[in-house]
Amino acid sequence: MSRDRFDLPISRRRFLELVAASAAMTAAGCDFGSPVLPGDPFTLGVASGDPLADRVVLWTRLAPTPLAPDGAAGMPPVPVTVFWEVANDEAFRSIVRAGSAVADPSLGHSVHVDVNGLAPDRWYFYRFHADGHVSPVGRTRTFPAPSAAPALMRFxxxxxxxxxxxxxxxxxxxxxxxxxxxxxxxxxxxxxxxxxxxxxxxxxxxxxxxxxxxxxxxxxxxxxxxxxxxxxxxxxxxxxxxxxxxxxxxxxxxxxxxxxxxxxxxxxxxxxxxxxxxxxxxxxxxxxxxxxxxxxxxxxxxxxxxxxxxxxxxxxxxxxxxxxxxxxxxxxxxxxxxxxxxxxxxxxxxxxxxxxxxxxxxxxxxxxxxxxxxxxxxxxxxxxxxxxxxxxxxxxxxxxxxxxxxxxxxxxxxxxxxxxxxxxxxxxxxxxxxxxxxxxxxxxxxxxxxxxxxxxxxxxxxxxxxxxxxxxxxxxxxxxxxxxxxxxxxxxxxxxxxxxxxxxxxxxxxxxxxxxxxx
Structure with a gap:
């Protein structure tokens, strides 16, 4: 799994402050592990998987140039910090979990975040931020608790x-x-x-x-x-x-x-x-x-x-x-x-x-x-x-x-x-x-x-x-x-x-x- 920098309940304002500070430091040339990327890194979209009652895995892979011949997708050969957030609503007015992870070149700059502390049997929205770019908004859910008796499952x-x-x-x-x-x-x-x-x-x-x-x-x-x-x-x-x-x-x-x-x-x-x-x-x-x-x-x-x-x-x-x-x-x-x-x-x-x-x-x-x-x-x-x-x-x-x-x-x-x-x-x-x-x-x-x-x-x-x-x-x-x-x-x-x-x-x-x- 990707290395988490932090993973905790966080206010929308505080999360945006952290993302803005990160972007500002990058623009100023500060070296904190996230270089300036050559384009939108979220060309491969977002995904989620393996939901449990209190958690779900969020995925993306940074790829400004997805089909670059060397397989690196246009990414520099260094780790990149990626911020993520999970919210109750698509507008992200009610953020319930947020954090950051490291996309490492040894794993194709992929990100797998196992977000825990979620409520069972409910839908959430999620997105990623990197170098001032914002991913598409994904939609995911948790499964009912093992002790629950759900009436219906559709897949x-x-x-x-x-x-x-x-x-x-x-x-x-x-x-x-x-x-x-x-x-x-x-x-x-x-x-x-x-x-x-x-x-x-x-x-x-x-x-x-x-x-x-x-x-x-x-x-x-x-x-x-x-x-x-x-x-x-x-x-x-x-x-x-x-x-x-x-x-x-x-x-x-x-x-x-x-x-x-x-x-x-x-x-x-x-x-x-x-x-x-x-x-x-x-x-x-x-x-x-x-x-x-x-x-x-x-x-x-x-x-x-x-x-x-x-x-x-x-x-x-x-x-x-x-x-x-x-x-x-x-x-x-x-x-x-x-x-x-x-x-x-x-x-x-x-x-x-x-x-x-x-x-x-x-x-x-x-x-x-x-x-x-x-x-x-x-x-x-x-x-x-x-x-x-x-x-x-x-x-x-x-x-x-x-x-x-x-x-x-x-x-x-x-x-x-x-x-x-x-x-x-x-x-x-x-x-x-x-x-x-x-x-x-x-x-x-x-x-x-x-x-x-x-x-x-x-x-x-x-x-x-x-x-x-x-x-x-x-x-x-x-x-x-x-x-x-x-x-x-x-x-x-x-x-x-x-x-x-x-x-x-x-x-x-x-x-x-x-x-x-x-x-």
Missing amino acids: ASASCQNWKSGYYTAHHHLAQEDLDFVAFLGDYIYESGVGGEVRDHDGPRIETLAGYRNRYALYKSDPNLAEAHRRFPWLVTWDDHEVANNYAGELRDENGAPYPVPFLDLRAWAYQAWYENTPVRLLPPKGASFRIYRDLAFGDLAKLFVLDTRQYRTDQDCNDRALDPICATFPNPDGDMLGAAQESWLLGGLAASNARWNVMAQQVVFSPTPIGTRLNFDQWDGYPFARQRIVDFLRARPLRNSVILTGDIHASGVGWVPGQTPGAPSTFSDPIASEFVATGISSGGLDEGTASLIELLFNSYPHVEYFEAVSRGYVRHEVTRDAWRADYRFVETVLEESSPISTAVSFVVEHGDPRPQPA
């Missing part, structure tokens, strides 16, 4: 926003929703090079820290994404493209071109850039290892487990291509998706939870979805022993109140996780959890012919209530104590910056019965 789940594949039209509409937060399930950036269908990346395939930093800067330059961040706190996890396509643990995708640097060096740079550009309550990574799995409580209504299905997994079997035939080495009883420590943490957290709903926010499809003798070995289908351990645990729970949120596959799906899978999909039974798969914000999917065939097959499975592989958008969730409603919101096209959105389908899960039903 959106989203994933997969390939810049090259289309405009962030979905984010434009998402920012106008009435939400408590956004759960982003991975593939925030794509590491690939130029050659876009709609708009293009800023350079070739990423192979340096500067390249990762600039790719985030490019994506964050989109005003619709910036507005969605400004409006709501986010819970963010990563998938593969924040590093490299289909990587598994310490191994790169063997089907891709080799890298000129050791893969763990690349992973370390990617993890650092992800931290620098994400509003998370985490300490900066050290090297190529970075624990990001964590949990948050929305009162006693929901316990949210944010998972990492990339960093700790073993290599995919059978060459890891989607829909490859099953090979002689499959299934591997040692195949692991979460790693021992994360799996133990997850099952222990689920066992201890008294929440009305238990939510696993993760990346790849959990439910079995074979296509004849072919599987997507990058999904949980490729790790059946690891999946079965979680299924066995959920089957033993007295309340069937588990929900899995998924992204990754650029398609939409609704279904239940079968506790019994004795043979072909037609024999699947014993629902033990619900799964909602969110399509991509912009990332391309299957051609319509192939999509129609797979849709026809998957929709014939008893545990799949809905599957659609063409449209782009997000899922809007409304959770009460008795039911979970999911609205699948699809834009008409991602090829135009202005495109209407509509609700394609809606499903409801009644508490105690994990089978989604059409609303």
Whole structure:
């Protein structure tokens, strides 16, 4: 986290006096650690994330020249003091917390401020000041206290926003929703090079820290994404493209071109850039290892487990291509998706939870979805022993109140996780959890012919209530104590910056019965 200079309740007048004094000292040439900046440092906007009952993380990254080739975003190679303030009102007449933090060049001049001492279950406004510049005003909130019994939770789940594949039209509409937060399930950036269908990346395939930093800067330059961040706190996890396509643990995708640097060096740079550009309550990574799995409580209504299905997994079997035939080495009883420590943490957290709903926010499809003798070995289908351990645990729970949120596959799906899978999909039974798969914000999917065939097959499975592989958008969730409603919101096209959105389908899960039903 950024180093705080002070963090205390403060009057608006006193805070402005401190900011004005800082600006005056800078103008007078006084050296107190904050140089004159070459332009507006808040070009990447503001964001917030990981809200708790008494605190929330505020984020910004100073970037007067966001796409400078050296990855420094036009910033001088020295620490810079950044002031921040949180208020009850958008005009900042009632400031409740204020302070300063240091944006350090070693972390891309990013700022992560964990603001504490806030009231539970309420909205706030926040902004930053640096060198006489003022950031956009962000809007964020705290969660209800763990002992509270909230009646309602609203959020959106989203994933997969390939810049090259289309405009962030979905984010434009998402920012106008009435939400408590956004759960982003991975593939925030794509590491690939130029050659876009709609708009293009800023350079070739990423192979340096500067390249990762600039790719985030490019994506964050989109005003619709910036507005969605400004409006709501986010819970963010990563998938593969924040590093490299289909990587598994310490191994790169063997089907891709080799890298000129050791893969763990690349992973370390990617993890650092992800931290620098994400509003998370985490300490900066050290090297190529970075624990990001964590949990948050929305009162006693929901316990949210944010998972990492990339960093700790073993290599995919059978060459890891989607829909490859099953090979002689499959299934591997040692195949692991979460790693021992994360799996133990997850099952222990689920066992201890008294929440009305238990939510696993993760990346790849959990439910079995074979296509004849072919599987997507990058999904949980490729790790059946690891999946079965979680299924066995959920089957033993007295309340069937588990929900899995998924992204990754650029398609939409609704279904239940079968506790019994004795043979072909037609024999699947014993629902033990619900799964909602969110399509991509912009990332391309299957051609319509192939999509129609797979849709026809998957929709014939008893545990799949809905599957659609063409449209782009997000899922809007409304959770009460008795039911979970999911609205699948699809834009008409991602090829135009202005495109209407509509609700394609809606499903409801009644508490105690994990089978989604059409609303």
